[in-house]
Amino acid sequence: MSVFSESLKAKIESFLTRYETRRSAILPVLHAIQDETGWVSDAQIEELHHKYGLDRVHVKEVITFYDIYKDHPVRKYQIRYCKNLTCHMLGAQDAICKIKDRIKALDAQLGEDGPFSLEEFPCLGKCDGAPVMLINKERIEHATADKIDSILSKYAPLPK
Amino acid sequence: MAEQKPKIILQTEGLPDQHSLKTYVEKVNGYTAARKVLGGMSREQVIEEVKQAGLRGRGGAGFLTGLKWSFVPKDITGPKYLICNNDESEPGTFKDRYLCITNPHQVIEGMIIAAYAIGANKGYIYTRWEYQEEIRYLENAIKEAYDAGLLGKNLFGSGFDFDLDHYTGAGAYICGEETGLISSLEGKKGQPKVKPPFPAVSGYLSRPTIVNNTETLANVPWIINNGAKAFRQFGTEKSPGTKLFSISGALNKPGVYEVPLGYPFASLLNIEAGGMQPGRTLKALIPGGASAPVLTPAECEGLTMDFEAMAQRNTMLGSGAVMVIDDRQSMAELLKVTIEFFAHESCGQCTPCREGTGWLNNIMDGIMDRSAKPDNIARLGSVARNMGGKTICALSDACAMPVMSYVQKFSGELQAYLAAGSGGHSK
Numbered sequence A: 001m002s003v004f005s006e007s008l009k010a011k012i013e014s015f016l017t018r019y020e021t022r023r024s025a026i027l028p029v030l031h032a033i034q035d036e037t038g039w040v041s042d043a044q045i046e047e048l049h050h051k052y053g054l055d056r057v058h059v060k061e062v063i064t065f066y067d068i069y070k071d072h073p074v075r076k077y078q079i080r081y082c083k084n085l086t087c088h089m090l091g092a093q094d095a096i097c098k099i100k101d102r103i104k105a106l107d108a109q110l111g112e113d114g115p116f117s118l119e120e121f122p123c124l125g126k127c128d129g130a131p132v133m134l135i136n137k138e139r140i141e142h143a144t145a146d147k148i149d150s151i152l153s154k155y156a157p158l159p160k
Numbered sequence B: 001m002a003e004q005k006p007k008i009i010l011q012t013e014g015l016p017d018q019h020s021l022k023t024y025v026e027k028v029n030g031y032t033a034a035r036k037v038l039g040g041m042s043r044e045q046v047i048e049e050v051k052q053a054g055l056r057g058r059g060g061a062g063f064l065t066g067l068k069w070s071f072v073p074k075d076i077t078g079p080k081y082l083i084c085n086n087d088e089s090e091p092g093t094f095k096d097r098y099l100c101i102t103n104p105h106q107v108i109e110g111m112i113i114a115a116y117a118i119g120a121n122k123g124y125i126y127t128r129w130e131y132q133e134e135i136r137y138l139e140n141a142i143k144e145a146y147d148a149g150l151l152g153k154n155l156f157g158s159g160f161d162f163d164l165d166h167y168t169g170a171g172a173y174i175c176g177e178e179t180g181l182i183s184s185l186e187g188k189k190g191q192p193k194v195k196p197p198f199p200a201v202s203g204y205l206s207r208p209t210i211v212n213n214t215e216t217l218a219n220v221p222w223i224i225n226n227g228a229k230a231f232r233q234f235g236t237e238k239s240p241g242t243k244l245f246s247i248s249g250a251l252n253k254p255g256v257y258e259v260p261l262g263y264p265f266a267s268l269l270n271i272e273a274g275g276m277q278p279g280r281t282l283k284a285l286i287p288g289g290a291s292a293p294v295l296t297p298a299e300c301e302g303l304t305m306d307f308e309a310m311a312q313r314n315t316m317l318g319s320g321a322v323m324v325i326d327d328r329q330s331m332a333e334l335l336k337v338t339i340e341f342f343a344h345e346s347c348g349q350c351t352p353c354r355e356g357t358g359w360l361n362n363i364m365d366g367i368m369d370r371s372a373k374p375d376n377i378a379r380l381g382s383v384a385r386n387m388g389g390k391t392i393c394a395l396s397d398a399c400a401m402p403v404m405s406y407v408q409k410f411s412g413e414l415q416a417y418l419a420a421g422s423g424g425h426s427k
Helices: A006-019 A020-036 A042-052 A056-065 A085-089 A092-112 A145-152 B021-028 B030-038 B045-054 B065-070 B096-102 B104-118 B131-149 B179-183 B215-229 B265-272 B305-310 B331-345 B351-368 B376-385 B395-409 B411-420
Strands: A077-080 A115-122 A133-135 A138-140 B082-088 B122-127 B165-166 B207-211 B240-247 B257-261 B282-286 B320-324
Touching: A006 A020, A006 A042, A006 A077, A020 A042, A020 A056, A042 A056, A077 A092, A085 A092, A085 B240, A085 B320, A085 B331, A092 A115, A092 A145, A133 B065, A133 B320, A145 B305, B021 B131, B030 B104, B030 B215, B045 B065, B045 B104, B045 B215, B065 B104, B065 B207, B065 B215, B082 B104, B082 B179, B096 B104, B096 B131, B096 B215, B096 B240, B096 B257, B104 B122, B104 B131, B104 B207, B104 B215, B122 B131, B122 B179, B131 B165, B179 B207, B207 B215, B207 B376, B240 B265, B257 B265, B265 B320, B265 B351, B331 B351, B331 B411, B351 B376, B351 B395, B376 B395, B395 B411
Parallel strands: A077 A115, B082 B122, B082 B207, B122 B165, B240 B320
Antiparallel strands: A077 A133, A133 A138, B240 B257, B282 B320
16 A cells, blocks of 8 residues: 555656756655645655655655745645745735735634645745745735735735 | 847847847858858867857856967867856846847857867756746857757757756855855855866866856857957957846936947936936946945946946945945945845855855844944954955955955945944935
8 A cells, every 4th residue: 555646656756756866856856745735744754765765864854944845734835935035125025924824714714724834944045036935736826915815805805 | 229239148138038049040150150160160260269259148247258268178089068157146137037038049149169179069048047038048149059950969060969958046145156156056065166277178977078158158159150350359458348237226218238348337328228317316336236335426437337347446346236235225235135145145165255244244133223333434444454365266255355345445334324324325
């Protein structure tokens, strides 16, 4: 019995032989897992360890080192908002406050299972579109506070 | 009236399907340089041409590319590797991102030539995770090149094999440091390694490895096609060629612009970037990414965009990340953003960096909530002065340098912010 889907198993297998060493497959394997299941669970790490020969210590050190990997359940829409210099200069903090307000209101309405999470992110590399954010993998530019409601409401209904 | 500017890197910019193999081959003679190299140039000739051109690394350090290549041992057997550093994580930098969606094939062609020069049969492009759209462009370009026989076995009938793969990072600034990148590519935490040995001797999997920035590699086909002498027509004596500048802030046209090195900052700001937004004036300038010491408007007088002019002003050209700070900004807030970034991104190996960035961040928190004592501003400077030159990689210095410049040049504003919150709190 596997914790991985058939398609994910096929992806993992292909990464294991794609690089010079098996260990180099850890990052791509974790990306593939997160693309399908959102985060990396202990059960998944154990299966990587026992069935695919990726040492659990090596896997965990990668998960904890890199910002992108999550070892806990994630919400449906992960917002990563850039708070670095140019985004800061062009209104990131106001937009972040607005997003926090909206998440708080949604969570109050829905309980702990609101659709959005927010991570203030070190840098997204799109300073000419500042302020900028990602919702999952989609990049949204010029995401100033006044546009937050219209942006978020495309993903999930907001409280009145 | 803007002077005529050469295009060495963004040759396909603005053409229909600018990123496609077809456009690169048919409109700008793409892959003719690789054909020329594999058709009869020796490795030494290729390295010599790039050395003569004076091409300097475009990722930040400005090291001579041809010289770096020459450090790979020639008589060694077994695999060697070429890595394109497309991690581009210095805040303010987005030029490699733009290059990837504009002219990805020139990067690939540059890699074929560089790989031949150092004797590598395998290459990787390492891109930061945040560049999802750009990764699709790169993977598509690699596939196009394979389908056309431009990658793989026996390229151009020369007997030279070169395989190229793409690898995606996972959100870590430190992986832009070449040995941190190598650690990451090995499937490990992106922690830098002690040098020497340098990667050219012992890099990826302890094999000889050259790591070059994306833009650096994209210069190579043009140099091969047009010669070192032609390349030196542009730029300055010590900084030849053109450079991609990422310019951002409250500007009319922020973006990526290719101009000759030595180009006046005033022209880059007012012509390429369309000037400041109405009603805003220049308060300060970060000329080369978050780790570059900040300049005052007086220091920007007569400033040219090259390695030497920046060094004269005790700052850096870095990766060409120009961040324009306007009069509405608070220098205290920007310093806090800068310090917090480096404290978050320190990989934790070296004490002066791990602790130093943390201390700076704690002191800065006290300044932001106005609980700090007035002498804490000078303490920022003294902590920073003890962080330089003591660590495995340059991240510690990259944090210390801007901190010292803010304390030196804007201490009045920092004091005022601490005293009364009158430091130009934005909005």
